[in-house]
Amino acid sequence: MAVNPKQEIARLREEIEHHNHLYYILDRPEISDAEYDALFRRLSQLESEHPDLVSPDSPTQRVGATPAENFATICHSIPMLSLGNAFDEDGLRDFDRRVRGILQLDEVDYVAEPKLDGLSVELVYRRGVFEQGSTRGDGRHGEDVTANLRTIPSIPLRLRAHNGAVPELLEIRGEVYIERADLLELNARRESDGLPPFANPRNLAAGSLRQLDPSVTAERPLRIYCYDVGRIEGLTIESQAALLDVLPRLGLRVNPLYEVSRGIEPAIDFYRRLMEEREELPYETDGAVVKVDDFEARRTAGTVSRSPRWAIAGKFPAQQEITRLTDIVVSVGRTGVLTPVAILEPVRIHGVEVTSATLHNEDEIERKGVLIGDTVVVQRAGDVIPQVVKPLPEHRTGTERPFTMPTRCPACGTEVVRFEGEVARRCVNTSCPARFQQSILHFIGRGGLDVEGLGYKLVGKLVETGLVSSLADLFRLDRDALIELERVGPKLADNLLAALDEAKRVPFARFLFALGIPDVGESAAEILAGEFDSLDALTEADEETLTELPDIGPKTAAGIVRFFGNPENRATIADLRHVGLEIVLPTVPQIGGPLKGSRFVFTGTLTSMPRSDAAERVKSLGASVASNVSRTTDYVVVGENPGSKADKASDLGVRRLDEAEFLALLEEHA
């Protein structure tokens, strides 16, 4: 029986929402990712055939919005408050005493929850539809970040009915955060792409939500836990326990780790246990929030200076240790920025051995008053990157000495420059070996040529020994020279040469990113590759033409023109072509191709074709290709000598294809 498209679309949306809920909210998926994607693909297909049936709350419409110019200011109808702090158990007992005094009760019920380290937001649902989302801002006025929040999969675009109805209005508050493992993985990727890592989950959450381009936010693995309400109409909730019970029924994600406490002691117990066990949690928490359970009692308690009298944050002591700062060295990045790094006597902070810490820049060292040889306090307080908190001057012996930022680059000796308005000093020598080493790492890194098996140490050796003194030299390496290097055996040499050979056919956008043109990240590179028919056409483009492109501002445009105008860069590109590097222009994907919506990841060497060809083949059938395996990957194609991606595929239950199966799949769909 023919189903009408409208009905099928409605049914698919419902089904997809149901599985979203199982996966993101309840953490209990019932179908495989491939099945889920098939539903999603079917819905996308129907919607593209019937554009009039697309609606903003469709699961296909999460990353719909185009980049904004700026964020609109919104006014929170009920202010979003901040919390007072208690620093130990007695601080929590004092809080309880105050609350009992105000409420004139002998015993108060509380709810204790982990305090999450992210960014607090408000979500407004009207008649069940996610209408607006905003940051806390100053508590009264926040920024409208609706388009970015829509990209977070655990934020439902539509609420589920509870007792047959959805509330007329629901303002929900919660924390957008990132799990520790996701942050580490993201930072590793950023570092290999030559981008600065995020210092902590909060910076990441804030940075991601304040992106003008929602497609950037969509790539950050953000999550939400909801924990508070603003205005509600059409639903009565009278306690925190009731709130935490009803939110998941409406499809909103709630941290299951909370406890209802009769009197303060069980809440204190929760605080103590959380402090001891927090390292085992997948997210960072810097304390426990203890809240009066009953909402009527909250209204009685009221608010003083932006903090409610009915709640408190029991903070954990920061994870700090004392050690000696033995030296300050200076590292040089790809763009020439000099970064002072503290070398520390090794110290363990909460299970992790710390041997160095970034000092960011000279102003920071000055501000902290740190001397070389100082005894210092070092912390890892929710921070992935350890920090020097302060020196302990009372430990000084008189042998300490101040650090001065070198006036010459430590790697090449060129005089460094401090540009107006910048804190950093830069080495401006484009052939500086330290910069060159970082440039190679960027060139062969994940967003670039993606050469497997060529890491930091080996690149260092290649540069040091003079085997590689230009990007093109990478493709001139031979087996004998490689085997001469320490720790490089015949097998590694062969794999490396095969990987390099394969990397020679590189998609246009990846090549542009790999070149390290100032301000040209992965998304700008994609735009340029989509707009120009060839590298030569791009090389000749003027600032005006470039500025007209989406997302390319005047600064980036000027940087691009300057980059291609530089004879050294032109020579590098000519040389790369000379050694056989081939830029693969994007094939126009077949709309609705047979593999539309499938996601592929390749690992290892294929014998029948270079990986870049394989990637182009699947793309021309409508699929997309990613460099990392995740739950949303459909196929991992495993060639010879695969990397860790093959194991990851098995761990996540992603379908693995060997070369023969892959060829059969191409055959079947060609």
Ligand code: IVH
């Ligand atoms: S309740 C006024 N619960 O802490 C009470 N806040 O310093 C409303 N936070 O802005 C907040 N985890 O960003 C509450 N489980 C939790 C929390 C939490 C983190 C943050 C929130 C708030 C800040 C207050």
